[in-house]
Amino acid sequence: MEKPYLVIEWNDTETDATGWLVIHNFVKGYTSGGIRMHPQVTRQEVEHLAKTMAYKYVASESTTTGGCKGGIAYDYKASDAKEVLRRFVIAMMPYINSDTTDVSASLGEDLGTSYHDVLNVFKEFDFDLPITKSMKQDETVQKGINDYNELLKTKIDGLFLDHAVTGYGVAFSADEAWNLKGGNTNARVVIQGFGSVGASCALKLEQLGYKIVGISDANLLVTCPEGLDVNKLIESKNEYGEMDQASFEPHYVVQSNSEWLDVDCDIVIPAALENAVNGENAHKIKVDLVVEAANNPISKEGDDMLREKGVDIVNDFIANLGSIRFYDAILFGLIEPETQAVIDDIDTLCRKNVRKLFSEAAKKQAYQRNIAKQLFKPSISDTPGPEKSMPL
Known part of the structure; x- marks a missing residue:
């Protein structure tokens, strides 16, 4: 496959x-x-x-x-x-x-x-x-569609639920990994990308006690060693996830968005495009934990460098599964159709997967990405056709 x-x-x-x-x-x-x-x-x-x-x-x-x-x-x-x-x-x-x-x-x-x-x-x-x-013939699915549509109208922490679930899952994954590593409290985090995933991840991590010391978007990087006011930055951003520099606090430092890996921190979270970490900039990473909020944000060359440096990874398909778990769990009636139930379900699943990932990696003395690909490799590829109608 x-x-x-x-x-x-x-x-x-x-x-x-x-x-x-x-x-x-x-x-x-x-x-x-x-x-x-x-x-x-x-x-x-x-x-x-x-x-x-x-x-x-x-x-x-x-x-x-x-x-x-x-x-x-x-x-x-x-x-x-x-x-x-x-x-x-x-x-x-x-x-x-x-x-x-x-x-x-x-x-x-x-x-x-x-x-x-x-x-x-x-x-x-x-x-x-x-x-x-x-x-279409399944009553559970029909109910799930209605439940899902209703939940799309709900909010949590001021964010629409579907805009929060993926970023929250990344935050739960990062928190679990940091705890497994015995990390210190008030750890400092840099997030690259401030769309719905990056913004909601920053908000949840702040709630969990982390300091968000740097955030970059398509235009700039803003930093503050004492921690940025995430709520205020979310309120100022436009539909493209771009922050309004006019709303920044006077003590915030504004730099080029290409300098996001230069910020002194404990955890790095790329939450934007593919290959944001690559062979040209991976050497800048001085942290020992990277959590992938974007899909495929580290190139092969960058990944090779991080593996050689001994950086721990929580890869994308473990960390950022919140949105699809929300959809699947509600559509197929796996959980109660309630806002907090959705968040709790994602919290439980992300932390369980991170524990499994780190446990297997430690047992086999192997890089987390390689272990993740073994643990979660797809094994089913059904051939479509009129005779393939299957009950759920």
Whole structure:
């Protein structure tokens, strides 16, 4: 299962946008992942992300869903970005809402896209969420869809629940790993990326007693050795996760966003693009714990350097599974449809996976990423077809 099951390329007829839907595997005819929009998106990146999603569903203990990903090479800040996204989703509609085979690719948000915008396209085609024909006949799933839609309206700590769950899961993972390492209290954290994942991760870590001493976004890096006011920074940021420098405290220091690895800290959390840590900057990392909030944020060259330096890693498909666990747990009725129940479930699962990861790595004296790939390797790839209709 190293190669994707299906790769579909799309070329927009109205702009120069190009996009891909990559299905790594189906489980019971179902596969799921977000849509990423960014000028630098490539087919190779989308294939890599779809594979990561397959691992992530195993780590989230799903028995119902495989991994897929959508990617659009286009500027998500462009005035017509929503129209480009709409045309991409419509082009992929035969794989999202099929009436000929009992399969479905469920697409949501990722970097540069909004789940609300994706849902609006689904509603144009008279359905709420992409599901298979078998799922449409399942009363538990039908109830789960309604419960999920209601939970999307709820908030926790001032954030919409679906904007909080992934970042909170990263924070729980980082906290568990730091505790296992016997780390000191009031540990200092630097977060690269301040979208919904980076912001919610920063907020939860602050609540857990950590000092957020540096945050970078697309424009700048802001630092403060005594700790940044995360709530105030969240209130000031725009829809793209960019902070408003005019709202910074006078004692905050503003630097180039390329200097985020130069900040003195204990834990580094990359929460933005792929390969943010790479062969050119990995030597700057002086911490001994990196927690991946973004998907694939460390290149192979960067990873080799961190392994040689003895840096501990909590990799992406363990740390940032909050969103897909939320979706799966509610859709398939695994937990009570309550806001705190969702958070508690993610907390429990992330910490359990981190303990398993560190225990196995210590036992085998091996790098955490290699152990994670062994522990959570996908083993199911169902072949779609009309005869493959399976009960859940």
